[in-house]
Amino acid sequence: MPGGFGGSPFGGGFDFMFTLVPIIIGIGFVVVIGGIVFNGARYMKNASAPKESVYARVVAKRMDVRTHTHHQPHGAGDHVHTSRSSRTHYFITLEFENGERREYLDVKGLYGLVVEGDEGYAAVQGDWIVAFERGAARPI
Numbered sequence: 001m002p003g004g005f006g007g008s009p010f011g012g013g014f015d016f017m018f019t020l021v022p023i024i025i026g027i028g029f030v031v032v033i034g035g036i037v038f039n040g041a042r043y044m045k046n047a048s049a050p051k052e053s054v055y056a057r058v059v060a061k062r063m064d065v066r067t068h069t070h071h072q073p074h075g076a077g078d079h080v081h082t083s084r085s086s087r088t089h090y091f092i093t094l095e096f097e098n099g100e101r102r103e104y105l106d107v108k109g110l111y112g113l114v115v116e117g118d119e120g121y122a123a124v125q126g127d128w129i130v131a132f133e134r135g136a137a138r139p140i
Helices: 012-048
Strands: 051-073 080-096 101-106 119-125 128-134
């Protein structure tokens, strides 16, 4: 009976919101924690991988810039402080003697030190490039 005892004064949608909102918050929590665990596992995999020295040619370089905007209330009233932050990841693609190409994350600041076409020995560790020695003699 609408409006009588036991009925919700806010209508049937109110109960639905008390069910839906915790589910959405739970899904968000799982996604954030899952992302942290995934990135941590990937970091540990790369950090524990053996370093390999391979002869290669630099065939491409690229940047991945991610910008985040933060809005925070500031003081009384409707004033909102907005700040932006960005993070840039640098990638270097190497081509090996067998024709295979692979892209590596630059974790040692090599991006500005190499140019496309450079040949030499690259030290790679998992998905990271950690060193590049240009102009080294080509192996026989």
